[in-house]
Amino acid sequence: MGANKLVIILLDGFRWDYWTRDEPAMKAFEIIKSTGVCARGLEPVFPVLSYPNWVTIGTGVYVDKHGFIGNYMVDPSKEKHERLFHLRQKDTQQLAHWWEGSPEPIWTTATKQGKRVFTRLWSRADVPFDGILPEEAMGYEDAPGVDAIENTLGIGIEKLLEGFDLVMLYGEHIDNVGHAHGPDSVEIKTAVREVDAALHKFFRQLEELNLSETVNVIVVSDHGMTGTGKDTGTTYVSLGDYITEDDVDVVLESGTNLSITPSPGKLEEVYAKLQQIEGAFVWKRDEIPDELNFKSSRYALEIYVLAKPGYFIRGLQSQKKQIPFRELHPDHMYCEGVHGYTPELPDQKGIFVACGPDFKQNCIVPEIRMVDLYQVFAKVMGITPLAHDGCWDNVSGIFATNNNNYSSPTECV
Numbered sequence: 001m002g003a004n005k006l007v008i009i010l011l012d013g014f015r016w017d018y019w020t021r022d023e024p025a026m027k028a029f030e031i032i033k034s035t036g037v038c039a040r041g042l043e044p045v046f047p048v049l050s051y052p053n054w055v056t057i058g059t060g061v062y063v064d065k066h067g068f069i070g071n072y073m074v075d076p077s078k079e080k081h082e083r084l085f086h087l088r089q090k091d092t093q094q095l096a097h098w099w100e101g102s103p104e105p106i107w108t109t110a111t112k113q114g115k116r117v118f119t120r121l122w123s124r125a126d127v128p129f130d131g132i133l134p135e136e137a138m139g140y141e142d143a144p145g146v147d148a149i150e151n152t153l154g155i156g157i158e159k160l161l162e163g164f165d166l167v168m169l170y171g172e173h174i175d176n177v178g179h180a181h182g183p184d185s186v187e188i189k190t191a192v193r194e195v196d197a198a199l200h201k202f203f204r205q206l207e208e209l210n211l212s213e214t215v216n217v218i219v220v221s222d223h224g225m226t227g228t229g230k231d232t233g234t235t236y237v238s239l240g241d242y243i244t245e246d247d248v249d250v251v252l253e254s255g256t257n258l259s260i261t262p263s264p265g266k267l268e269e270v271y272a273k274l275q276q277i278e279g280a281f282v283w284k285r286d287e288i289p290d291e292l293n294f295k296s297s298r299y300a301l302e303i304y305v306l307a308k309p310g311y312f313i314r315g316l317q318s319q320k321k322q323i324p325f326r327e328l329h330p331d332h333m334y335c336e337g338v339h340g341y342t343p344e345l346p347d348q349k350g351i352f353v354a355c356g357p358d359f360k361q362n363c364i365v366p367e368i369r370m371v372d373l374y375q376v377f378a379k380v381m382g383i384t385p386l387a388h389d390g391c392w393d394n395v396s397g398i399f400a401t402n403n404n405n406y407s408s409p410t411e412c413v
């Protein structure tokens with residue numbers, strides 16, 4: 001049994017190269033680089049949206065097994081008040097039934113195996129699984145700004161001092177700035193430096209409190225970000241130019257990934273109309289490529305539209321059918337940054353960096369995949385993992401086999 005502790009810091013929308021391209025200014029990331037492991041990237045699962053990747057981080061399986069297809073979902077088989085899952089409506093996310101058929105998340109497994117688990121702003125950790133909650137669980141809610149991250153990291157330190165074994169912390173600041181200003185903006189550069197400073201303070205505290213030798217820290221993100229502002233050459237198309245609100249029961253999400261239920265009897269007609277969209281893959285559920293590990297999700301709708309890189313699909317101008325609904329306004333015709341394109345696209349990739357007693361030092365490894373993280377968490381905590389889609393060979397090289405220091409960056413895997 002591994003006795004060391006684990007802190008997982010999930011930084012939403014932190015693209016793999018955000019810190020490497022500003023390396024001379026980085027403090028915390030330089031500490032991690034010299035005392036830990038850095039992957040060249042982290043490939044998200046499809047679709048490259050937050051919720052699907054959050055649930056994969058917690059379970060180690062693809063969307064077809066955990067079910068969470070996006071930040072918004074519908075389940076027509078449920079009573080009306082239980083039908084919608086909505087990123088901005090906390091009560092909808094707190095319904096336990098969305099877990100049905102999902103594998104057990106790591107915080108539940110760790111709790112069952114005797115670990116003391118603390119979560120802060122971590123999605124669905126506050127929703128019982130198997131009737132079990134972590135010892136202290138706070139779920140996802142809006143917490144913008146770098147101050148929220150600094151505060152969360154400070155609470156993480158307190159919880160380590162209180163003896164928690166697994167501390168799971170989430171921060172949304174980088175994703176917000178990436179969407180609002182784009183991945184190449186001066187604002188994102190500033191935000192990354194601010195988050196680095198907050199992490200640096202966290203590492204200094206670990207050091208001062210003599211926690212560094214027993215605490216492992218993993219910093220990951222759920223996805224990257226692609227610039228789609230006015231000057232990027234992105235082509236904006238509007239769903240409303242192809243279908244009307246009468247054609248559909250519901251359209252979930254917009255921009256890069258859209259899930260659509262056509263009105264009864266209109267599948268073929270709507271499908272044919274959507275095929276005309278420039279810059280999009282349009283699939284009936286059965287046509288979604290197998291390699292995306294998606295289509296057998298119990299929440300997948302009848303039609304799926306995926307924007308090709310270089311395109312952005314505006315949603316229907318229908319308050320009734322489009323979830324979420326965004327009114328097209330002359331002041332915000334463009335979105336500066338988005339994610340959701342195919343996971344192989346370099347811009348869509350996230351970060352994985354880790355340091356602590358269980359990890360190699362000064363070690364750079366090739367890209368790993370979102371489904372590979374779960375087994376890393378289980379190994380560090382010394383708990384028995386459940387079935388998952390990770391591949392041990394992809395991560396076995398990141399663990400310290402002894403306490404030697406490595407004098408130069410090493411290719412591990």
Ligand SMILES: [Zn+2]
Pocket residue numbers: 013050175179339
């Ligand atoms: Zn985002």
